[in-house]
Amino acid sequence: MTDAAPPRPDETYSYLGPAGTFTEAALKQVPEAAGKHWRSVNNVGEAFADVTSGRSIAAMIAIENSVDGGVSATQDALATVPGLRIAGEYLVPVNFVLVARPGTALDEVHVVNAHPVAYAQSRRWLEANLPDHGHIPATSNVQAAASLFESSNADAAVAPPGIVDHLDVEVLAEQIGDNPNAVTRFVLVTRKRAIPPRTGADKTSLIVELPDDEPGSLLAMLEQFSTRGVNLSLLESRPIGDELGRYRFVVDLDGHVEDERVADALLGLRRSSPNVIFLGSYPRADRREVEYHSKYDDEIFIEARDWLRGILSGEPEGD
Amino acid sequence: MTDAAPPRPDETYSYLGPAGTFTEAALKQVPEAAGKHWRSVNNVGEAFADVTSGRSIAAMIAIENSVDGGVSATQDALATVPGLRIAGEYLVPVNFVLVARPGTALDEVHVVNAHPVAYAQSRRWLEANLPDHGHIPATSNVQAAASLFESSNADAAVAPPGIVDHLDVEVLAEQIGDNPNAVTRFVLVTRKRAIPPRTGADKTSLIVELPDDEPGSLLAMLEQFSTRGVNLSLLESRPIGDELGRYRFVVDLDGHVEDERVADALLGLRRSSPNVIFLGSYPRADRREVEYHSKYDDEIFIEARDWLRGILSGEPEGD
Amino acid sequence: MTDAAPPRPDETYSYLGPAGTFTEAALKQVPEAAGKHWRSVNNVGEAFADVTSGRSIAAMIAIENSVDGGVSATQDALATVPGLRIAGEYLVPVNFVLVARPGTALDEVHVVNAHPVAYAQSRRWLEANLPDHGHIPATSNVQAAASLFESSNADAAVAPPGIVDHLDVEVLAEQIGDNPNAVTRFVLVTRKRAIPPRTGADKTSLIVELPDDEPGSLLAMLEQFSTRGVNLSLLESRPIGDELGRYRFVVDLDGHVEDERVADALLGLRRSSPNVIFLGSYPRADRREVEYHSKYDDEIFIEARDWLRGILSGEPEGD
């Protein structure tokens, strides 16, 4: 890639920057992004605008954190920006270091700059080791560290381990995240296009609104899945935003839309919901094969359709 | 019809006879049977054998009584004799008279001949008016009265009101049935053939076996209907017969197999059941239009399929 | 027992006679009935009247047959005669012999006398071996054989094997029942009294009506059981009798009313049903211990009540 000519859109990937963020680490896991132009953006809206306007071929964004839960801004944007598809998911282990300008000692730290999510995930360590610290929030994990070199009152910053490759900081403490197994799930978002073929280890993402006036409508929605043996790996409610008490649901399910049981569940969902957004079927990050009872095998669905077709055509059903 | 040539099978209707039974009254409701040969048979097995062997084009049999419940012999035969279809249902009001040989007074009656079902339905009257009577069972309501003229110990018989047209009996009491609204439902059974077109006031009959080893399988079966807004008008369990505790279910549902919601419920049923027998879709005897929530309209099902097809083909779904 | 004085009611057991029936065989299984007066009655109504009037301490009646299903007369009587309790159940293997007057050969048999249930269970043998036979129904299995010595047209009778101890008949064929494993379940019915203590291998019998106007009410009823891990061993619908389409349900469940999970299911049932009749908790005939998930153990229910009581009393719940 050279800076001489503007990068071609079909060779550009947007991500929440700047360089050094966990989002960049996620993008590094995408083989087809290697050697392409990586465009750093400031927020999810900008990332999705790049995709829908054609400025980028895809955008990498965080969608869920094992400690902090769903990323609301991403979930809400996926629900409201039309024309998007999730093409893949990527997991990045999340841990943090406490960094400072060279020469700073830990007992000299009074004010800590940290992105709110990073701060929340390191709170236990900070409260134990810096009980009197103050907190200044940053817009990104990298920006938290960068602020140490700007007009900021912060003495230290919570940052990703890779920060030492980008900035001249000194690590005061490692592994300060409360949960050593914390992981963030990222998704690569594209414009609508052909669905990647099923691999047997797939995930399907949906956004579902429920009918207003029907008690038990969430129960009914869940039955659409359970009666087809479809397991949910994520179910989060998000306010639709017009008034308290109205929600949409963010759903991840095990399986691919080309799996008969998933397709049939989608049909049931579509019939009973005022709005279903299909966000994509894509390989699971962990490549773990989807398990389900053999009574929901594709053949069972196909055989039942053949049987019904026989009845409707007036032919004997073979007994 | 003449006796000169044997009746043509396609002009023969079998029914549980003899002439004068309620079954004959049901057959009189079938316009296309008028003027054809009516063959009186002794039991359900014989009636169905006539149909499957081609000796008759159809057989009329009782399937349910409002007082006595499902007719087990009919239900079991429909479950085990292959190749049958229900082509229509007919309702016959059921009431009874007490008859005797001319000249008999009510206080001379000590022994009553009656078909067990008729006896059960008249028991209250008999116990009140003839507290010390004995009971001799008959094979049919007509035979009960006929026995009065054979070597029988009976002094009176419980019989259909129309018996006076066939036999020289005297009516000792009218309307002796315990329930003045009692009604029996009959079905006209044919060999498998094209399904009658839907009328909007249809019924569909099924026999369903449940998987053995799964608790909650009846619940799951009922959900196949409820999640598609399909109402059941009949659900009866019948032992499969091999051991205590194993059942099949006789199901009547509101709607026609060509209704999308019914077809989809049948698919779900077929997938989850080791054995589903489709017995037919046919107009309801009472011609009452089937009511269901508009969210289960045909268009809803068709639209959902179009939506899914769009997703699978990789085309935008129009948002 | 002597005939000099009338038998004391508390020493009398009623049963569907006459001597030699399967019902008598069931009564022989009751240790406390040994040596007492056994009163043969003609029908279920008479048996229950003996109990409610105090003429007998208990009555033995058939309630379910593995081939023919529930005994409607018994089920309906239990639903409508108040003040009854089931005190125990008893299983009797059911098979049949074909008997005739001494000297009769099988090929001389043209008309067979048989109780309708026995006839239904032997039909396959009869149709194969006596294809042209006629059928005369009897009021009991013993009466069928007895009729051979009365003014009857029957040449042979279907009867229980023990008939040879009571009548001078010759056995033309053995084991003519279609199902060699056929078994009939009998119950010993008493007036309401203290419930027998639980044994861990118990059954509870109920009759439940469903609210009229609510679709899905059967589903809701079944959920009352499934959400407490209570398994049903019998579920039969019986028409209430006032019009087509209105049913009550005969329910047998695994467990004792003193089991917490059963008691809680009964509460849920009572709340949602216009009418629940508790017919009794009693040891299972097969003495097989009831299996259920440990999450429905008594302690779980007791602990939850303690927890709620703590909340309601304003005390900390111990966390």
Place this chain on the structure above:
Amino acid sequence: MTDAAPPRPDETYSYLGPAGTFTEAALKQVPEAAGKHWRSVNNVGEAFADVTSGRSIAAMIAIENSVDGGVSATQDALATVPGLRIAGEYLVPVNFVLVARPGTALDEVHVVNAHPVAYAQSRRWLEANLPDHGHIPATSNVQAAASLFESSNADAAVAPPGIVDHLDVEVLAEQIGDNPNAVTRFVLVTRKRAIPPRTGADKTSLIVELPDDEPGSLLAMLEQFSTRGVNLSLLESRPIGDELGRYRFVVDLDGHVEDERVADALLGLRRSSPNVIFLGSYPRADRREVEYHSKYDDEIFIEARDWLRGILSGEPEGD
């Protein structure tokens, strides 16, 4: 209240400060807090520590926003800090103004300081009117405005309308929130204590964990409510935090723990969940009476218990 003596704990209310926040506006709605000491704290953890340590009698915190959804930090703290109770809820309409140092014109604004939630809720206005702006996050809405007078690069701040009473700022634009009906729900949190009496317009808050290894466990949880006619006004999932895919649920339901149907649902929940935290029953902010079907009335539950008690005691149940 004077500053001479330290404020008595039972006269102290903690809230997310500083003065001027929406949280302070919520606290103003609490009659018994009038004239007491109001202690401004920096975060939810501090607020709850005040309550559990006895430094304050109660703390006011935001729990849900109609646009942004549940406040994760509050939900997670309620799930993990033991000994807390919600004593009441309060609604505060949420809107924003854009403020600047006096003399600043709108077209001079390049960088905006705003709390992330306020920023998210004003994004549409900001993107339309200040398309090239940068964003600096603040720890509170008031702090955003205060930063204008500190060493900050911000030219303007998003702040609550009441800010003009506290700071010498100029309003550049009013009503810049995207949703004019936006409202935030606050709860007053105390230590465990007696539950406020029921008013008929109550809400109950719970946190529920689901058993790990059981598919359909969310469905089963929802059925605990639906089978007792208990409506949910809030259901949010929050990661338990130890690994992706493990959730607890934040539940608000219509009714009071002293309502029989609610108490019974809690029992069912406790039995089926590894962990249920009762957070309190308290009057609804909108005072709207809870509606439910009369079949879930208290009397229905009481009558069923009496019925069962009669059965268990061996007494006739009055039929």
